[in-house]
Amino acid sequence: MNKPKDADDPIVGLSRSSIERLYSYYLLAIYAKQQGSSHISSKRLAENLLIGDTQVRKDMAAINLVGQPKRGYAIDETIRALREAMGLNQVHHAVLCGVGNLGRALLEYSRFSEFGFKMVGAFDVREEIIGTDISATRILHIDHLEQVVEIFAVEIGILTVNVWAAQDICDRMVKSGVKAIWNFAPIHLKTPDNVLVRNEDFAGSLTVISHYLRGQNRAMARDLEPPE
Amino acid sequence: MNKPKDADDPIVGLSRSSIERLYSYYLLAIYAKQQGSSHISSKRLAENLLIGDTQVRKDMAAINLVGQPKRGYAIDETIRALREAMGLNQVHHAVLCGVGNLGRALLEYSRFSEFGFKMVGAFDVREEIIGTDISATRILHIDHLEQVVEIFAVEIGILTVNVWAAQDICDRMVKSGVKAIWNFAPIHLKTPDNVLVRNEDFAGSLTVISHYLRGQNRAMARDLEPPE
DNA sequence: TAGATTGTTAATCGATTAACAATC
DNA sequence: TAGATTGTTAATCGATTAACAATC
Incomplete structure (x- = not known):
């Protein structure tokens, strides 16, 4: 009990934000497979999530996925590893x-x-x-x-x-x-x-939206004002 | 148009995470007022949000609130400043x-x-x-x-x-x-x-939960296993 | 006064991004 | 081969936390 981290545990370096991204990767991988692709690149995943491709590769590395230069990540292996990392096979x-x-x-x-x-x-x-x-x-x-x-x-x-x-x-x-x-x-x-x-x-979400619109309207009011 | 940040704008240093916290502060301030308090301390706000009091003071400073040593932040002024920062007065x-x-x-x-x-x-x-x-x-x-x-x-x-x-x-x-x-x-x-x-x-939320339980069950399985 | 609390600087932590060699 | 893509290190960015002087 209370072992301070297991060297075997394959999920280290998987941050909270990384975990939140996994399901999006998973949906995209499934979609790519349905389209007949055998591989999917970090670039393509990154574009869909509006993030950088380096980040995708870091996430993939964190779940022990290895890609092929020029091709990307093998779809089936990717789907399997993502399901495993998310714990989707357990009920x-x-x-x-x-x-x-x-x-x-x-x-x-x-x-x-x-x-x-x-x-x-x-x-x-x-x-x-x-x-x-x-x-x-x-x-x-x-x-x-x-x-x-x-x-x-x-x-x-x-x-x-x-x-x-x-x-x-x-x-x-x-x-x-x-x-x-x-x-x-x-x-x-x-x-x-x-x-x-x-x-x-x-x-919290409504606050962020309200605060944003407040800023917008201020900016607009400023633009419309004649300079002093 | 496209002025690169306004020195007048009182909301600088208010990060996305800070903004998400404002409404919680606001609810707590209203509650404290209903209880008859005239001031509320960063310590009390921090305890309710499960964050550090330094962070609360930083947030307060970002919306130009000044507290009093020994007393905390004046309730009415706090409520007013929070509503203003969140843009709650606009429709x-x-x-x-x-x-x-x-x-x-x-x-x-x-x-x-x-x-x-x-x-x-x-x-x-x-x-x-x-x-x-x-x-x-x-x-x-x-x-x-x-x-x-x-x-x-x-x-x-x-x-x-x-x-x-x-x-x-x-x-x-x-x-x-x-x-x-x-x-x-x-x-x-x-x-x-x-x-x-x-x-x-x-x-994303369900993924985080699923991933967490996966980790829990692994840890448990490990604890139950006899050492090799 | 002593003690509680603010305000602020510097240190830390963690996540993202840039850069670039390695590979097919 | 040339070019696309991975893998990884180092740099950057931003948020949180620690430390502590100032204040009432």
């Missing part, structure tokens, strides 16, 4: 807490299975929706959260409750064994170090 | 394209007005929903996109169409005058330099 159970509009939309989001996520249940407190199904996921009362997480060894918790309930539900998920939380509530959750929290920060 | 018109599950959830998302976003319409091609309203936003045919954007001087486009349509709809929005795009399609949109694209990358 993980997931629950969702908070079946409001956003929770409902996520339950109907069709891509979970591509990532090996299997929804075992969704939780809420509103009696009128409990017992119904959304996209084949049964809505259960939040009182049963702990039992379900333990019984199904659920590793992923999707948090779409309102901000006031978020930390409490988070704690309950973590206590019953959840290892990663996809958080949509505008709050920075406190969790043990070994639990991953991924924040989907809508408010 | 911007927005449209949404693609009224699927996610688009519907966003239309029902209640927080747009807090950011000064006013939804003027949502667009789709499915005749059966055109003409209906979701949260007081009328669903219109995508053919009318350009007209509406131009007439209302819409600056914000929310993109929840499927990936194959995304670049095309993006181009149409940009061409009619949209200045910022909140993109939920898993694609890196090509736009002119003066158009902001904010990607809400669900696939």
Whole structure:
């Protein structure tokens, strides 16, 4: 326990940002394969992601992929290595807490299975929706959260409750064994170090947009003003 | 036009990451005010965001806020400066394209007005929903996109169409005058330099989670294995 | 006063980019 | 061969953190 990094572990030098790029590479590789290509170059991947090709090659090197000069990376090997690096071949159970509009939309989001996520249940407190199904996921009362997480060894918790309930539900998920939380509530959750929290920060996004437009309009006002 | 940075502009040294933090500061400041506090310290803000207090002070300095030793930042002034920096006092018109599950959830998302976003319409091609309203936003045919954007001087486009349509709809929005795009399609949109694209990358998030659990399970497998 | 807190400089850290030799 | 492409080192860039004097 607590071994300080394994020399065998093939994933070193794979930064958070690199990991976020892997799925885009993967989609492009699959697309290239469908088009009949046998190889794909760092240049082509880079153009699609609007990044530099050096960065692509670094990412590829980090997952132990070796390319061929003049040709690029072999498609099949690339797809295999990307799936492996992303952990796409494993299946993980997931629950969702908070079946409001956003929770409902996520339950109907069709891509979970591509990532090996299997929804075992969704939780809420509103009696009128409990017992119904959304996209084949049964809505259960939040009182049963702990039992379900333990019984199904659920590793992923999707948090779409309102901000006031978020930390409490988070704690309950973590206590019953959840290892990663996809958080949509505008709050920075406190969790043990070994639990991953991924924040989907809508408010942060809207702030960035609002701040940008503010800058634009200032610039425009300046341009229209006669010089003093 | 094209002045290379204005000495007057009070927002320099405000990085993308800083901007994303502003709304969290803002919520905390409002909460502190409701609790009757007259000041709020960088330490308290930092604890809530799980970051260091130095970083908070840097952010505050970047928006020209000056604190008082021993007390912290005056609440009212802080709230005012944060609203100003985020551009929250301005109103911007927005449209949404693609009224699927996610688009519907966003239309029902209640927080747009807090950011000064006013939804003027949502667009789709499915005749059966055109003409209906979701949260007081009328669903219109995508053919009318350009007209509406131009007439209302819409600056914000929310993109929840499927990936194959995304670049095309993006181009149409940009061409009619949209200045910022909140993109939920898993694609890196090509736009002119003066158009902001904010990607809400669900696939990237799921990849990070999947990769993390893969690492966890490997570590666990290693711990359970007898040493060779 | 002593202690808490700000403001700011310098150091650190980590990710991206430039440069270029190696290879097919 | 010439040219395209990889792989890798070193440089750059930008954000975070540490350190500490200044202040109330």
